[in-house]
Amino acid sequence: MTNNQAFRLIVVPGVVIDRWARTWAERRPGNRLELVPAEAADAAGLMPGEADAGLVRLPVDRDVFHAIPLYTEASVVIIPRDHVLNAAEEVTLAEAGELGDAFLRPLDDVLEWDAPPAGGLERPATTAEAVEWVAAGVGLLVAPQSLARLHHRRDLKYRTVTDAPQSSVVLAWPRDAHSDLVEEMIGIVRGRTVNSTRGRPGR
Numbered sequence: 001m002t003n004n005q006a007f008r009l010i011v012v013p014g015v016v017i018d019r020w021a022r023t024w025a026e027r028r029p030g031n032r033l034e035l036v037p038a039e040a041a042d043a044a045g046l047m048p049g050e051a052d053a054g055l056v057r058l059p060v061d062r063d064v065f066h067a068i069p070l071y072t073e074a075s076v077v078i079i080p081r082d083h084v085l086n087a088a089e090e091v092t093l094a095e096a097g098e099l100g101d102a103f104l105r106p107l108d109d110v111l112e113w114d115a116p117p118a119g120g121l122e123r124p125a126t127t128a129e130a131v132e133w134v135a136a137g138v139g140l141l142v143a144p145q146s147l148a149r150l151h152h153r154r155d156l157k158y159r160t161v162t163d164a165p166q167s168s169v170v171l172a173w174p175r176d177a178h179s180d181l182v183e184e185m186i187g188i189v190r191g192r193t194v195n196s197t198r199g200r201p202g203r
Contacts, residue, residue, distance in 0.1 A: 003030040007181045010047065010054030012040045013127075014073075014146030015169055017055065023188045031181060040110045044172070053173035053182055055189075057110050060172045067170040070189055073144040075111060075164035078134050081155050090160040093117055093142075102139035106130040110144060111165040117142070127151065 007028070011017050017035065024033045036051050043056040044065070060067050077096045079085050085096060096117075097103065103117040106124045120139055124130040130141045131151040144167040148158040171189050173182050 006032045006034045008034045008036055008051040010036045010038045010043050010051045010056060012038055012043050012056050014144055014150050015055045020188050028184060039108055041108055047174055053171060053185055055169060056172050058168045058170060064175060065172040066175055067172040068186060070169050070171060072166050072168040073146055075142055075161050075166055076145050076148050076158040077161050078131060078141040078143060078148050078156055078158045080137060081157050085159055086157050088159055090162050092163050093161060096140060096161060104130045104133055104139040104141045110167050113165055
């Protein structure tokens with residue numbers, strides 16, 4: 001492996017990389033970690049041409065990529081600060097919708113709905129725009145908790161939705177591009193120590 005070779009890692013919105021990035025810097029000081037921000041819908045298309053691996057959301061094409069599951073997020077409903085749902089710790093989709101609020105479903109929605117809740121005629125282009133619509137009183141937004149945190153506003157709150165689809169984050173890389181640096185990143189996200197035996201690629 002060539003020293004000073006950069007490792008390019010796609011990171012989609014909501015994924016926090018700080019701890020893993022620090023571990024990488026400690027273990028691979030000669031290999032700069034280059035983060036490549038990408039929207040969830042575009043992330044897989046950037047590999048293998050633009051990056052070595054990615055912290056991305058499912059689904060990914062398992063014929064093209066190895067993928068190691070990392071975690072699955074709770075979904076939340078984002079609501080105005082003075083909304084009646086603030087009185088509850090968690091809600092169902094039916095409870096969130098029974099007051100007549102429309103559900104906003106942005107075009108970059110990362111949740112895989114079998115039957116999306118009824119919404120307005122227009123769909124905001126992005127999750128960030130949908131959050132603005134919630135603040136304006138246009139409707140409610142169901143999203144992974146990390147995206148609610150990412151787009152936090154003081155005039156909004158969120159509550160866990162117990163029966164909404166959830167979003168899973170994986171480390172993915174092209175099946176034909178496994179390398180020592182990819183193996184190092186696998187060990188880091190799996191919490192292996194420096195002396196741990198390296199495992200086989202994820203399936």
